[in-house]
Structure formats: C-alpha cells, structure tokens
Amino acid sequence: MRIIVLVKQVPDTTEVKLDPKTGNLIREGIESIINPDDRHALxxxxxxxxxxxGKIIALSMGPPQAVDALSEAIGMGVDEGILLTDRAFAGADTWATSFTLGKAVEKIGGFDLILCGRQAIDGDTAQIGPQVADYLKIPQVTYVFEIEAVRKKSILVKRRMEDGYERIQCELPALLTVIGELNTPRYAMVGGLIDACREKAPIKLWNAADIGVQTCDVGLEGSLTHVIRTFAPKSQRQGEMIEGDAEAAAKSLIGKLKENSLI
Amino acid sequence: MIRSNPEELIRKSIAKFVDNELIPSAQEIDEKGEFPMEMFQKIGKMGVFGIRYPKNKGGAGGNTTLYCIICEELARGLMSVAAITAMQCLMGTNFLFHFGTKEMHEKYFLPAMRGEKISCFCLTEPEAGSDLGNVSTLAKKTDKGFVVNGMKTWVTNGPVADFYTVLCQTDPAKKLRGLNFFFFPKDTPGLSASKAFDLLGTRTTQISELAFNEVHIPHEYMLGQEGQGLNNLLSILSEIRTMTAALAIGLQRAALDDSIRYAHERAQFGRTISKYQLIQAKIANMAVNLEASKLLTYKATRMIDNKEECLKEASIAKYFATESACKAGDEVTRIFGAYGYSMEYSAQRYYRDNRFLLYGGGTHEILQPNIARWVGL
Amino acid sequence: MTVWIEVDLCNGCQRCIKTCPYGAVELRDGKAHILDRCTSCGACLEVCKQKAIFSDMEPKVIPDFSDRKGVWVFAEQRAGKLTSVSLELLGKAQELAASLGQDVSALLLGSKVSGLAKSLINHGADRVYLAEHRALKDFRTLAYTKVIEELVARYRPNILLMGATHVGRDLAPRVSRRIGVGLTADCTELSIDPEEGILLQTRPAFGGNVMATIANRYSRPQMATVRPGVMEPRPTPGKKGRVIRHKVSLKEREIGVKVLEVVKEKKKGVNLSEAKVIVAGGRGVGNAEGFRKLEKLAAAIGGEVAGTRVAVEEGWIPPERQVGQTGQSVRPELYIACGISGAIQHRAGMMNSRYVIAINKDPRAPIFQVADWSIVGDLHDVVPEMIKELKKG
Structure with missing residues (x-):
C-alpha cells in the first residue's frame, strides 16, 4: 500500500503566554512542531x-526549516519526505495551498491512501484535507478515529460525530483526515533521526517549477481570500484584579457576584 | 542541500518525551523506589541505548555529543532514569560491544540496545574505590576458563541486571597491570546480588553488593586482551566524566526552570518574589553556572568526537557542572522557602539527587588534585 | 513579487510594524526593515504615510459580481432534525441580507425532509431550496457537494454560510474547491462592508491574540463557516416563504462512500451550551482529585463542570465536558476558569460568556486578558474559600 501523509510544521501555540503589561504574544521559546493531528496521521x-x-511518503509545504518536520517523520518510520518550498508559496490561503499540494501529489502519483490531520493548530481551518481530495477527485472521510479494516479496493473506518459516530466504507484511493482519538503516536527512533540528517537522506525539495505551477497560481497571488485587517481582540471585560489572600479574595469575589445578581 | 541538524532534532525529540512522559511521572517513580522498567523500555524503543554505537552493528550511529544531549535532557526529568540510560549506553555495554563474541552480541548486546536486557558495570569494592590497584576480586585462570571469587559493592542495577561487566584482578602481583574486565550473565552459578541499598537520592536506582563465590566462566568471558583492563577503563574515562557533567546540566536546568516558575508565582508583600533582588541574584547565579557548565561539557564532547585526548577537559567539566548542580539544588530549595522542604514539590528531589553526581566518574577529592597536577603543580 | 522600503523616505514611525499581520517588519537603526517572513501581502503599503514602501505587485482585477444575489445558509439536518447552528446562521443571514438589500435562502438536502422547510422560513428564510433523494438520507460528502454545486451554478448566490459542525467542516471545503471559491473557517463575526458591499469575515488568527478580518474579493459566493453557539437565531413567526424543489439525480457509484451504521452515543447528561454557570478547570487543577473541588463549587453555585483539552487528555474529566476549539463553544452567564492558562484554543470556546472569572497562579496567563474578575492565586486555596463563602449564604 502506498500512503502519502500531509504534514505541516506549526508553532507550538498550546503554551502561549502573553506579556501582562502589553498584552502581546511572548514569541521567545515558541518552538516549531509537527502539527499534533498530523502526528496521528503519521x-x-x-x-x-x-x-x-508498502511505502509511506510524507509531503509538506513550508519554509526550508520545515524540513525538520520531515526528518522527524522519517525518524518515526516514514520512507521518504518531500518538502515544497519556494518563496512563491508564501502567504497561501487554503485554496492556493490545496492546489499546490494537489499538484505535488499528482507528481508523486500512484497512491492508495492520503492521510492528514483534521486541522492545524495555527490556523484551525480543517480545510486542506477535503480541498486536496476534491482537487484529486477522490472520496474523503474526515474526523476518522478508527481504521477497522483495509481491503483491496476499500477501507472501513469510523468517523466521529458530535453525538456518536458513523461506520463508513470508503472506496480507495481516498483521503482520510484523522483526530487524536485514533492512536498514540510513537516517538522517533534516534537512529532514524540521525539518518534523516545525512546528505543521502531520502528527502527531496521541490519548488514551483518542479511541480509545474506558475507563481501566479500559488502563494498569496494564487489565493482567493486575503487578510485585510488584523487587530487585537477588544476585550470588553472589566479586568478587575481582586487582591488579598485566598480567603479575602474569595469573599470579595462572591460579593461582586451578588452585586451583579449572578447568584 | 537542506538538512536538519541532528543535535537540535534529537534534543527536541527527547525533550518532548521528557516533558510528556518522564516529568509527569517523575514524582511517582521516585516515591515507588523500584527499577523504572516501563520508562526503561520506552527509552529503549526510541533506540537511545545504541546512540554511541555504529548503525551497522546494532547502534544508532550517533556520537558522544548526541549521547550527552540525551543524558542532559533525561536528567532534566528524573536523574535516576537518566543515570540508568547513561549506564546502558556506555559502561554497561561498551566492553561487551568491543570484545564480546558474536554469540554474546546476539544474545545480550542487541537485546540491551532494544531495552530488553539490563546491563551493569562493577568497579568498586569494599576496599577499593578510586584506588583500583587494590581491586581484589580474583579471577583465577584454569584450563577451562576462570574461577572468580570476591565482592563488588555500589553496583548500580546490581539486583535487576541481566548481565554484568566486572573489573577483576587476574594477578595480584601485577597490581594495576593485572586488571581485566569480565562478562557475567545474571544466572551464572555462584553469583549473587544483595538487596538494594536504601539511598538518599536517585531512589529508584537499584544499587547493591555483588558476591562472587567460586564462579566458573569460560575464557571468552574475559573482555579484551589480558592485562589491558586499566587501559580499557581509561579509554572511556573521559566519556564517563563528560556524561556525568551532562547529567549535572540536566539537573541544573530543572532546578532553574522550577525556580523561575515559582518566583513568578509566589507573591509576598504584594509582589511576586521574582521582583526581589536576592531572589534575582540566586537565579542569575544558577543561569551563569549553567551556561558555563554547558560550554565546558560540550567542549569535551566535541573533543571526544574528534578523538582528541581530553581527560583534563572532561574532569574540569565534571567537577564544575556537578558543583554547580549541587549549588542549584541548594538554591532551588531556598527559593521555594518552606515548600522546598516539602516532599510534594520536586525542589527537594533536586537537592537529594545532586549528591549522586559527586561519586560517579571520580570524587572531587580525586579530581581536584589531578586538575592541580595538570596545570603544573 | 517583492515589497521593499526606500530607507531615505522612511521616518521610523513604525505604522507598518504595527500593521504587518506576519510580524515581518522590524526597526533597524531607526528605519523599517523587511524580514524574510514577508509574504508580500501589501498591508504595510496602505498605512505608510511617507509613501516609503514599494511593491512590484500588480493589483489583481476584481471581476464584476453584480449579478450575484442572495445570502444562502446550508440547513444541516441529521435524521430529520435541524441542527441549532442552521437556525443561528439564518439569524445572521437576515442581518447580512438586509444590509445588502437581498434575500435569505436555505439549502435543505436529505430524504423526506420537506417538513423542515417551514421551520427554516419561520427563522428567516425567504426561500428554501429543497433537494430530496434517497441517496441524500445520510450525509455523504460527494452527494451533497454535487447537489450544492448544481444549485450554486443555477441560482448564483452572493454568500454561502455553513455551520462549523463535523458535517459542515467536511462539506464546506469540498464545495468551495469544487465551485472555485475561497472559504473562511470558524468566523466569530460577519458583516457587510458598507462601501465595497463585500462580506467581512472575522476570526481569531496567528496563534492567538490577533483577530483577522478576511475578504473574499475574487470569487462568489463568499463562503464562510461559523461555529455553533456564536450567532443568535432570530425567529420570524408567520413569515411566508417559497419552497423550490431541485431535481436530483445521483448514482451510488459516484458517491464513493457507504454509511454502514450510525451510532448514537449517549451524552452523560451534560449540555454545556445551556448551562448558566460553568466552572472550568485546566492544567493547573493538577489531577482528577482536584476536579472534585470544582464539582463542589459547581454544586454550590448551581452550575456545570467543564475543562480544557489538557484536562480531557489527562483523563480528569470526560470529553463531552471539553470547552474550546476542539470541544464545545459555550455562552453561560458566568464562566469560572480555574487553573486555565487561556490558550486561544480554549478562549475560542468561552469568549461569548457574559462574565468571566479567572483564577490562576501565573499572572502572565492569557486568561486574565479576557476576565472580568481576576485572582492571582492557587485555585486549591481559593476554590474551597469560595465554597465556604457561598455556604454562608
């Protein structure tokens, strides 16, 4: 079975801290990681x-440093990594990204299954999986939390719903997006990590020309949506700091709740 | 060609393991006081134990720098787990790797690399610590092999190991030149380990005595050429000291991280204690010592990787990083105030565990005169 | 494609630095300097009063979309029941349609679901496009995509909204790619730009404390998804609307998937979205024992217990009590966040609470930025004191 895994390198936003004075994000020490859902796909x-x-190819798009995500994937047991990296790819929305990834998948060719995480923690859009599937004209199942069986021409999976789940049979080739419930990802083998850093490591870098796209169709230029404004979320909260030890603070807090008829 | 940096990659991967697996269970493992088998196996699954050995012989194809990075990260989580790992990568398997037969390689070395067998290294005797010329565990040569009698103590992993690398004397008249390493599987008749000692720090480490009573072993269990025991030991001494320094860096980092976090949280007189200069001075000193320890230690690892002689550099690194770890263990319990005295917080563990570093790889009372000699006294 | 700064013209006012969504401009020796991170988005060009920033980008031509009319809402039904988010979206759609002077339509797909049309009209739909077919009984991506593709091609709407449910997040991106339009996910605010008449889609972005407004100028319909619980329904009882049937032809083999079984799992008696008071805990609670304290507080104050992703992953509370991006969105009267640092993923799920209390040991925790009342302290000390105080009456 030939499997392509779509992997994104993201900043680790789960431990974000804000500067208490300016309210700005403290950027120092925020590391880049493999997007958590993608780790489950791997x-x-x-x-x-x-x-x-069979064979597993990890495919990623990002700046040159995103090669680390592919190295780690190889350390986990992936056979080959391909990084789509080109200045022209920068600033892409999901429309342009899914086009770029779709083109690369076409170039790789001959796959039975594409796996990716449900969503990336830096954007949370959950759009790339379905959009790549549509570009490639293959069926998709999202929110997969169990792979029951793989047959020659189909795959049997469970799809998480808000109020339960569905058992779905899907024709192959197909694209699945997976959630954390699916499995516990292994840690990379240190020997595999060392190999992934060698000159001869099975990692390829492809640019826009390599996958045969024009720069006007990718990145910011190829995007259909654009950020026109960014702003700090206006907090309409009173933001009152309640001082004192636990007892005093609890007392004055309950007082405030009573004043506002909340209890 | 764009490639990842193996040092950063491995540090990050191990750090994730430490943050997600080791730190959350560190307190529990320490309190249980048993050999942390589950953790040992998980570390084995990552192929860590082979970090120093070449890929084509069952290793991971790394080097001493990568080995020390792993030791440092693990020590940030729990010293005893780091120490067991350090032993399994180096002292416990090194001579088996270099001098063992093919059969020993298959039956013991490869499983040890996978975390399926536990290794062990025995030097110290009741009457011989740093004074190795006094080693009296006697391996007497016979037609069929050797008969061994004697006693080892402070044997890390003694009660749980699957095989032992033991320093014995084959000819007392030759003193240091009569020292040789021998291999013993656990179930060899006449070999017995005592109960584990009760320890101040690294409480999960199983340290015991190991008694040899008419133990018969074949010739091929002698590891290395006859009379080369001391030289063989010296061949890894720099690495042992540098590794100990790396463990000390890990402990310093843990103590510093906890100190900073606590200083931000703890408020007295209406402001967090991070605002007080005496607390700042403590934390600044910890940071300075940590940085210096790193420079000394990784200078030594790079010299080892370049096959340069560096016993002096390794000894200095071990001495400084360990002393700094002891200071950090002291300061963190002060910054925590009375909470530093509570068994509920990890500060106390850093205070206890740092003592372990003082003895491994040579006491400072041995290192200091050596360093003095090297600089011209 | 590059953006550059004429250093001689720059006066170091830093407007561009504040504007850059990517943090790709910094001040060097008193002058703005563009970093490698720059994506050439051009946001800085507009704000530079010195006209010191240049770009070789050619402005993209915006096509004429004046014939595109109507605000559409995908009315999601499961087993013949409408999801609440569909009605919430109809509420927002009425507002958007009013600013545009256009009308509201609902897309109703399924098998034997015509009875739901009335409810959609009573929540603001002027028109209901009804597509009924056996193959549409269970949601299946390719079947639903094909029908919506046909409807869009035929009726040419201006805006298409879907709920960010498990179905909506599966369907919306597939449809958007199919019909060649952009899509903005998980919007928290939607409005019409008074000058340009386009849909302004606002969502949290860039890892945290930034909101981004996104425009979809180059394609129609403008598509967005919105999380359940963010918008409010606006019932329109007695309203008259039209039901337009769409003829569906679907073959099983073009759908690719079969739903073998639909299994409902009982929720263990929690509906956080309707709770008036929620006591929530995060990493700082420390263990399952710690959550007992929160349960006691919830009992004393008459609320429900909830938690962050971490609390769920640690097994301290069951997944159905998770609040946040990957959990539920809630809007209680009072939200008490205990030992929660307030990562954006969590805040996204509780931002709409009326009042927020934050208790955390770390004064740098982002949760304090969105709290009405803050206590810097250990929840294990504060919560029992609160319970004591509540019991006093």
Missing part, C-alpha cells in the same frame, strides 16, 4: 505499513 500510516507493507 502513526496511522506507519502502523498500516507494519501490517500490510
């Missing part, structure tokens, strides 16, 4: 390969 691909054999 694990799913690797455990499928362990059962059925």
């Amino acid at each position: 694990e799913a691909a690797i455990s499928l390969k362990e059962k059925t054999g």
